[in-house]
Amino acid sequence: MxxxxxxxxxxxxxxxxxxxxxxxxxxxxxxxxxxxxxxxxxxxxxxxxxxxxxxxxxxxxxxxxxxxxxxxxxxxxxxxxxxxxxxxxxxxxxxxxxxxxxxxxxxxxxxxxxxxxxSKKSVNLHLLASERTPESWLAMVNEVMSHQLQEGRQIEKYLISNIAENAQSKLKKHTPFEREWQPIYNLFIEIAILNKLWQHILESQSNINSDYFEYFFDRRFEVIQNTIHEISGKSRLFATDPFFDALQVLVRELLLERKHHIGRRLNIYLLFWDTIFIEKRRAEEELSILHQYAEDAKKNTNTKLSDDVPLPTVLNVFHIILKDYDSLKNNLTTIQPKEMNIYFGLAKFSYSRNEERAYELILKAMLPHLNEYINNYLLPSQRQVYVRRVHSLFEHINLTEQEELMLFSAFGVYGVQPYSQYLLKVKRYEEWAALHQLYPSSISYLETCGLKEVLEVAPEVTLPLYHYYALEEVNQKSRMNYKQAVRIWKMMKSAAKKCGKTYFWTDYIQSIREQYKRLRALQEELEKGNLLA
Structure with missing residues (x-):
């Protein structure tokens, strides 16, 4: 055919x-x-x-x-x-x-x-790249992105990453030849593309609350982080100052004038102010601009400020940098439980800058709200990891006994391990045993919580725990569980011998044998384990 x-x-x-x-x-x-x-x-x-x-x-x-x-x-x-x-x-x-x-x-x-x-060609990227000014670089990004993003047209969530990578591949062709300029150029286009893309997503009402966007953002954040660390380890040229001024504006826009994922936007902001923007005069200038945003917001004259931006929290960044502890302390009285994750990042920011006073003020201000945040704002699957991370922060400051109890009370069942370590540190072994009776787990978990240390110092407090876990195995009524119960009883026998309670052990094991005399398999395992001797 x-x-x-x-x-x-x-x-x-x-x-x-x-x-x-x-x-x-x-x-x-x-x-x-x-x-x-x-x-x-x-x-x-x-x-x-x-x-x-x-x-x-x-x-x-x-x-x-x-x-x-x-x-x-x-x-x-x-x-x-x-x-x-x-x-x-x-x-x-x-x-x-x-x-x-x-x-x-x-x-x-x-x-x-x-x-x-x-007809879509409006500028020559080669000519713009040759000028080497922040305005030229920004015009290059706008030119490439305007071609990728049609005005008013929504972006499918699975295309967000492709659009950004396509724009980067075109802009990377104009990377400066000088090695000292390359990371600055890469950082500039990363932030400019992210800012422009985010702006279009909001204006076109595309879906930004999706796993696709979070995955895309986290990948870009990792690239930005690596580039920033590359820049921070090198001396700067005087000619690069205008580019850092332009980056300061872009990062501020990304935080204050975009919406959604406020934690991720704040992470980028903190990353820049922790590593890149290190001059005192720059911090004072930024603080003045933020105060102006706050004043305009009160007068309803600034429509650019997003309603999800916790401005007092952002102001705290500069109270930390400029060591204005009185203003920081005053702002910390406005903390809400829903903001715990943001203040968690702010505490890490303080610690990375060796601002011990600010670090302690923030953590102690967070303390009364932890219980509500963990139980009402976090999914059960997130709580264990969050408690572990929070406890690692609190380990670096001194807490009163009342504050320690407030902290571990907020952790609840998810803080059994750190609370166990605390009880061992203060030598409260009976309370350690009571904690694990209140929140039963397993023998292997007990060992991660300091069982061996308790056996060395106060073996008598472990006897009720061994009894509980052994009976839990017996109640499963299988040969394999009976064998595990015998192993636990062997540990109990050793603990009883160590604390001089040999007669108690003899009476105890005889009672167990009598209580479960109908369980033939268990009786055989008891004989094999030589527990009756």
């Missing part, structure tokens, strides 16, 4: 147009390499270098050859929705584009499509 390309093109019109739209968003006319790619694809179409060899209707597969320096084979899978080329270039190559344009010419004008694509 003779292949009718025009008929095939009309049948697969939606696929062809969708692929060309993808090309429009992936390739930017301001990027020299992308413009060259389209030019060479058009050259192949005009010179009839594309040969449609055969079409397999059963699988909707079109086999073509593009006559280049050497023949290149392109396969279009209409049913699966993809195009394959045997050239080494990844993603879009001139061969794939030339095949699509050769099909498109049976549907509409290729020249019109090309003119429309080229």
């Amino acid at each position: 003779v292949l009718s390309v025009s008929t095939l093109a009309r049948e697969q019109k939606k696929f062809i147009i969708d692929q060309l739209e993808h090309i429009e968003h992936s390739l930017h006319p301001s990027v020299t390499e992308d413009e060259e790619l389209i030019r060479r694809a058009l050259f192949a179409v005009r010179n009839k270098s594309v040969t449609f060899e055969r079409y397999v209707p059963t699988t909707s597969t079109l086999f073509t050859t593009v006559q280049d320096v050497r023949p290149t084979h392109v396969t279009v899978h209409f049913q699966e929705g993809n195009i394959q080329c045997n050239c080494p270039q990844e993603d879009w190559c001139r061969h794939k584009i030339s095949v699509l344009l050769s099909l498109y010419q049976y549907i509409d004008s290729v020249q019109d499509w090309t003119s429309k694509w080229r």
